[in-house]
Amino acid sequence: LNVLTLSNLCLIVTVAVRILRLSVPHSVENGTDHVILDCEYNYSVSDLRLVVKWFYNENLEPIYQWIPKLNARHISEMLLGRLNLSYKVNSPDPYFQYRALYLLRPTLDIAGKYTCQVMSLAGHDQRHQVMMVYAPAKRFSLSQTEVSSSDVGVSCEAVGLYPRPEISLKLIFPQTSKQLLLQESKKYVNITRSLYSIWLSGWFREDDLPETNKIVVECEVSIPGTDYKVSKEISFYTGLTTSNRGEEINPTFTSS
Ligand SMILES: *[C@@H]1O[C@H](CO)[C@@H](O)[C@H](O)[C@H]1NC(C)=O
Ligand SMILES: *[C@@H]1O[C@H](CO)[C@@H](O)[C@H](O)[C@H]1NC(C)=O
Numbered sequence: 131l132n133v134l135t136l137s138n139l140c141l142i143v144t145v146a147v148r149i150l151r152l153s154v155p156h157s158v159e160n161g162t163d164h165v166i167l168d169c170e171y172n173y174s175v176s177d178l179r180l181v182v183k184w185f186y187n188e189n190l191e192p193i194y195q196w197i198p199k200l201n202a203r204h205i206s207e208m209l210l211g212r213l214n215l216s217y218k219v220n221s222p223d224p225y226f227q228y229r230a231l232y233l234l235r236p237t238l239d240i241a242g243k244y245t246c247q248v249m250s251l252a253g254h255d256q257r258h259q260v261m262m263v264y265a266p267a268k269r270f271s272l273s274q275t276e277v278s279s280s281d282v283g284v285s286c287e288a289v290g291l292y293p294r295p296e297i298s299l300k301l302i303f304p305q306t307s308k309q310l311l312l313q314e315s316k317k318y319v320n321i322t323r324s325l326y327s328i329w330l331s332g333w334f335r336e337d338d339l340p341e342t343n344k345i346v347v348e349c350e351v352s353i354p355g356t357d358y359k360v361s362k363e364i365s366f367y368t369g370l371t372t373s374n375r376g377e378e379i380n381p382t383f384t385s386s
């Protein structure tokens with residue numbers, strides 16, 4: 131073998147189809163209009179009989195299969211009616227057109243592991259990513275529960291979430307930007323029809339706090355592993371009479 135044929139050989143070995151990027155969101159809100167799972171690959175002339183397959187969890191049957199050369203697509207029962215079949219990726223190359231899954235209105239039951247597999251006679255490649263689908267709170271409230279002469283109680287509740295949420299109550303001193311976790315008194319996590327409700331109560335003693343004229347109690351609810359995080363606040367003004375101390379102002383509702 132001379133040097134030239136050796137380098138040719140190397141070239142042949144490295145040109146099999148390869149996945150360059152898999153884009154599957156880590157988390158998506160239930161009922162979002164749509165989500166696109168994309169699988170970018172490159173191929174060469176040696177990639178005869180190219181086939182693109184998507185798998186769900188550990189299922190052996192693909193949920194989607196596309197053979198560009200034959201212009202043939204097969205969709206499993208799981209995705210029937212849930213895919214936008216007219217979606218094409220933005221590329222002039224007909225061997226990329228139908229590689230992506232355009233999932234319409236993702237719901238909780240399609241959360242899981244998605245694997246893209248691309249294969250040809252020359253080789254194959256695959257990548258996977260887990261996609262969580264979460265249900266945001268249907269109801270979320272923070273209220274003052276009890277006021278004795280020196281103790282202030284608050285309770286926070288969020289209803290109808292999935293998967294299991296987390297909750298916390300914080301005391302914020304706006305002047306100094308200091309934060310403290312509130313003393314917890316009781317916490318419930320209930321499951322009704324597969325959805326979680328979470329409830330937390332806490333209290334603080336006004337006498338234990340530094341001299342300040344405004345205290346904010348913040349309740350935060352989040353779902354681990356997702357971008358979901360919402361919060362609400364109640365402001366208290368120390369030194370006022372109890373009847374107008376608890377006032378809910380600017381409840382902040384953020385979810386991204
Ligand atoms: C695919 O892309 C990779 C990285 O950009 C490159 O190294 C490889 O040669 C490409 N393969 C083909 C078949 O184009
Ligand atoms: C999920 O979204 C669908 C609408 O796409 C809605 O009908 C369903 O009630 C939602 N489920 C939850 C648990 O929020």
Ligand SMILES: *[C@@H]1O[C@H](CO)[C@@H](O)[C@H](O)[C@H]1NC(C)=O
Nearest residue numbers: 164214215216217218232234
């Ligand atoms: C399906 O995809 C096409 C092309 O991207 C788009 O124009 C159309 O609005 C989508 N249909 C639905 C129902 O989302």
Ligand SMILES: *[C@@H]1O[C@H](CO)[C@@H](O)[C@H](O)[C@H]1NC(C)=O
Nearest residue numbers: 317318319320321322327329
């Ligand atoms: C949640 O569970 C607690 C404790 O078991 C119970 O007291 C409460 O009523 C339940 N709440 C709902 C909404 O089911």
